[in-house]
Amino acid sequence: MRSSGAMWVLRFYQNRQGDNRRVEHTIAVGLVSAFPSVSAVCAEVNRLHLHEQINKPEFKGPITFGHLAQHYIDHELGEQTDAVDPKSHTTIAGYKRNLRLHISPRWGKRVALGIEPLEIEDWLKSLKKVQNLENPTLDRQRRIMSLVYRSAQRYGLIPRGEQYNPLRFVRCKTTTDYEAIAITPAQAFAIWSRLPEPESTLTLLAASTGLRISECLGLQWSDVDFTAQVIQVRRTWTAGKPGLPKSKASQAAVPLHPLLARYIEAWHKATPYAADPDWVFPSFRLKGKKPRLEACSSRII
Numbered sequence: 001m002r003s004s005g006a007m008w009v010l011r012f013y014q015n016r017q018g019d020n021r022r023v024e025h026t027i028a029v030g031l032v033s034a035f036p037s038v039s040a041v042c043a044e045v046n047r048l049h050l051h052e053q054i055n056k057p058e059f060k061g062p063i064t065f066g067h068l069a070q071h072y073i074d075h076e077l078g079e080q081t082d083a084v085d086p087k088s089h090t091t092i093a094g095y096k097r098n099l100r101l102h103i104s105p106r107w108g109k110r111v112a113l114g115i116e117p118l119e120i121e122d123w124l125k126s127l128k129k130v131q132n133l134e135n136p137t138l139d140r141q142r143r144i145m146s147l148v149y150r151s152a153q154r155y156g157l158i159p160r161g162e163q164y165n166p167l168r169f170v171r172c173k174t175t176t177d178y179e180a181i182a183i184t185p186a187q188a189f190a191i192w193s194r195l196p197e198p199e200s201t202l203t204l205l206a207a208s209t210g211l212r213i214s215e216c217l218g219l220q221w222s223d224v225d226f227t228a229q230v231i232q233v234r235r236t237w238t239a240g241k242p243g244l245p246k247s248k249a250s251q252a253a254v255p256l257h258p259l260l261a262r263y264i265e266a267w268h269k270a271t272p273y274a275a276d277p278d279w280v281f282p283s284f285r286l287k288g289k290k291p292r293l294e295a296c297s298s299r300i301i
Contacts, residue, residue: 006032008041012054027054027062048114052159065115066108068152069099076151088246090238098144102127112149113158117169120145124172135173142172198281198292201267209254214238215245217291222276224264229256237291 001007009026016023027050035041045051053059077092087095106123107115124138146167153160162168183191192203206216214236223232230253236243245251256264268274273288282288 002028004031008032008035008044010045010050010054014054014059025054048111049159049164053113062111063113063157064108065110065112065148066104068112068148068157069104069108071155071157072148072151073099075155076147088236088238088243089241090243093239094140095144095147098141099148102141103145107145112152113164115166117166120166120170121172124170134176134178136176139172139174142167142170197270198267201263202281202292204260204263208257208260211254212236212246212250213293214243215250217279217281217293218242219280220276221268221274221278221280224256224268224280226256226261226265229258229261230254231256237293240290 008029008031010029011024011026013022013024015021029035029041029044029048029050035044048062050062053062073096077087077095120142124141127133127141128135128138146165149158149165149167152158153164158164192200195203202216205211206213209231211231211233215233217237218233218235219231220234223234225232232253233245233251236245264280267280271278271282273279273282278288279291281292283290283292
């Protein structure tokens with residue numbers, strides 16, 4: 001009996017470390033009101049894969065999703081220098097934020113092997129309805145949860161069969177309802193011509209080279225070779241920190257068109273921070289110590 005009512009418990013024995021004495025343990029499975037027969041509660045024990053877990057020497061209780069999530073944070077989102085698939089600091093921060101805000105509050109205390117795919121689908125639908133999250137954001141929750149399970153399987157925390165990762169069977173739309181607004185070249189020129197410096201040159205750089213905004217903001221004057229007419233992409237700037245370009249292809253030199261070079265040269269003469277180690281688009285408020293995004297991110301975005 002428990003305060004909530006009669007409870008089914010699974011009894012099993014383990015050899016205690018130290019004296020190797022066999023000691024009885026119990027795991028609460030569920031209320032009798034929820035599982036009115038022995039066959040029903042046995043089916044629940046099988047669904048939670050409790051037999052597979054209690055036979056492990058290191059077993060200390062049913063492993064929860066919260067345990068898996070913390071293990072994933074500690075072993076996959078920590079130091080990335082030797083990682084086979086390194087993640088940027090912004091990706092790491094995003095994964096941790098989604099785990100903290102959305103995933104762990106809902107699933108952290110649940111037995112990891114007892115979470116059902118349709119439960120997760122219903123939860124994603126509720127996030128869309130209650131918190132008005134877009135489909136790509138919902139799919140991100142699904143992918144992060146799947147990475148947690150895959151990591152746990154890699155480390156042997158849970159069995160490695162496909163059936164032990166419920167996210168393999170979760171359906172989630174990935175398309176968004178967002179529609180881009182198309183404008184004519186004349187309209188684009190009218191908007192660009194009204195931009196002050198250095199936003200004008202920054203916009204021209206991004207539009208004519210295809211560089212990501214983080215790559216543009218990560219440029220220093222030593223990266224711009226006016227003689228060879230190329231721009232070297234050596235770093236990015238995101239979330240207040242420098243980082244490496246997204247891929248090896250992103251690190252390739254970018255041609256510097258003479259027209260673009262003329263605008264960048266004019267800005268080079270106008271900026272008070274024109275030394276080789278200075279940022280091409282510095283923050284004046286921070287006296288050039290960081291790129292401009294730190295001071296006026298809303299205008300750049």
